[in-house]
Amino acid sequence: MKTLANIRMKFVLHKAVCLLCLAMLCGYPGFSQDSLQQFKESLVLRTDRDLYVVGEEVWMKVYKLDANDGNADNLSKVVYIELLNQAGYPVNQLKVHVPDRSGSTGLTLSDTLSSGNYLLRAYTSWMKNYPAEDFAFRTISVINPFRSMENIGPGSPDPDTRSRDANADPGVPDQKSLHLDITFDSTRYSTRDRVKASVLARDASGNPVEADLSVSIVKSGLISDPREGIMRQVPSGESKEPREPARYLPELEGVVLSGRISNTNTEEPIGNEDIMLSIVGKAARCQIYKSNSEGEFNFNLDDTGVLELVIQPVDSAVNDYYVELETDFLNAFDHPLPGPFYLDTSRLRALNQGIINMQIENIYKPYRQGITSNHAAAGETDFYGEAEYHIQMSDYISLNNLREVIKEIVPAVSLRIRYGESFLWMDNGIAEQQFYKGPLVLVDGVPFDDVDQILNINIRELESIEVINLKYILDGRLFEGIIHFMTIEGKMAGMEFKQRVFRQAYSALSERFSFQSPGYSSDTLKNSPLADFRNTLYWNPGLQTRGEGSVSFEFYTSDEKGEYTLILEGRSADGRSGIIYKKLRVQ
């Protein structure tokens, strides 16, 4: 029998579900412009440990996720990582190329840093459209034994400070947990001993899971007690609305270099003008972009290291201009900053040993195969590919000057004089279709139209000349041939532009760091006199379990006995995540 209470309850529940639907309908983003901002990225940042001594490397792994469901994602290819001090000032900045769903890098802690807590924050260009609170964070503590520790208080870590280590990892419900297990091939190890370990990744039902893992094995005194929560996942909280209509583009290749070109006198934007980006160096890597009506331009840069950029209009008649580049890193800190650092007096001995280890490592590391910094293979090929003619200066007898070189050696190019100024003329070999404009003249990869100045290059500084005596189209712009002068140093031989150009050093993608620990597979290596006192015994951010849900790895212990802590954590493509800690004793 229906009672009044039942009918009322039914009505209330019905109404609740309808209201929920209505709420979702209101929030439904649609498929047009709004759906652009509906896609939200998030990152999870991991480190090998959380307590470091200056001069050491912080090893990091970053996972890219779809913030809406926590699944692995691979939209942006560049991740910005900053190390902020307690005042929120960035003391180190990296632009990390992450072509896959996760990536790793390292950061060396400068010995100019003061002791204290620092905040690592990571974000992508697309995430800059959202509040900085949604970035990925991790607090690390840094000890500088060479500077006074006046801003460090004795005692135990403040639990409130620890709990603010929000990790920007979307909440992990139990059903999305990843169960990890690790077994070692022995229960005890000696120094310089081989350790073999096997990892199993399973879901809540015990089924094998393909997971992307990272493992670190560090001195136990250099990580916080897991119970304190510093290595614990903390949900990032509610999803935030975008700052404003999307201003920053996602970076789907390399770094997007955005800027604006304006007239120096009127400060009006120079719109619809072909702007050329070139990089000073031995390879010509030019790009052309037509500025929009606001004078804005965008270039993609997938180079590594510090580059010397030149940005100028292709049309040399446009010479009263200035260029402003957008900053890559976000100058917004609307999130909590790291709290004060309290030295845990119960870990003093371990910290002291860690400091000594760091100093020993810094002495011996250069003498053995160890942690290395590798330049990523940059696209060092010329944008035009192979030239029609390549003249290597060392293949010819030494001539007096470049004028003679062009006349005697360089095919298809002749030197002429017009209105008292020299210019280069290119012969395409087709009598009825002769070129009438000049070629694109490059010096060390940069367009340079002052031929008289080029002719003054000391030919002992010149390495080679390349010629393309065909019409060449670069990003839709036609050039009647290309001639490229390359100097031995690749630095434009100190030439000065006639007009003011934008020429600036720019930090492109950060150099790749990879962790390598020494191996002691043979007696010779095992008896090596080189001391090995690694605080991070092993770091592998690239472990992957396959269909069987298992993977194994091996490494060697160092010269230091004691207790180490293994931290194994990982994520699956469907958003499962897990972390385990295990002790390892070296006797």
Place this chain on the structure above:
Amino acid sequence: MKINIKYPLVVLLALSSLFLKAQQEGHRELQELYQEVLHPTDPLLNGREYGYYFQPKVSTPLIPGEPYPPASVLIRNRLFTDVMLLYDTYKDLVVYYNPGNLRHGLPASIIVNKQLIEEFTLNLPSGQARFKYLTFPEDQEDLLRNGYYEIVSEGACKFIIKHSALKKIQDGAVIYKYKPERYLISSGTAYRIKGKKSLLEALSDRASDVKQYLKRTKIQVGSADKEQLQGVLDYYTILKQSGE
């Protein structure tokens, strides 16, 4: 108490799927927005002018022939379909042909930079052919040179075709004789497939079974088309997988 909340739940589920779809849509639209903003010009407009060094009415090294069927090309992870692409079998070049370029003062035929092209597909008389630029280690350079190859299959045994042409003088005129070469790459070693002998050499670990198969199916390796050869390779792969 039985509460009928069926219809609102159906709506709820439908809305959830719409949300998911909107996310995916957002992802795709972001990629499109990026391409529009970062690479607004036609990416095929990158390269030098293609010079016609032959007399098309006498002989051409370009495939496919007229009327040029539409091709597709993958550049920076973006697929461009219905473009007129030609492959110069003598000079190993990809030519973008677009008479519309002339209106903008650009050449109608442009050699597309090989660094740009991830892969391209041509509609040849023998069927659709997918090409990639392949590079080979130095020890294989005698047999295979870096260049564009048709990728027929990329399994355990890679089957590739080099569409090449030989320059000849015939009746006082220069002609380009089309001469495709077929290769198998098995366990890192490349074999040029001219006939039965070379095929059996490439598939030596299952030579007798493959020989029986050729006999049974009456396939003449020397004159077999790529589908027939692919059939042999599929048979070989099954043999290997079953461990026979």
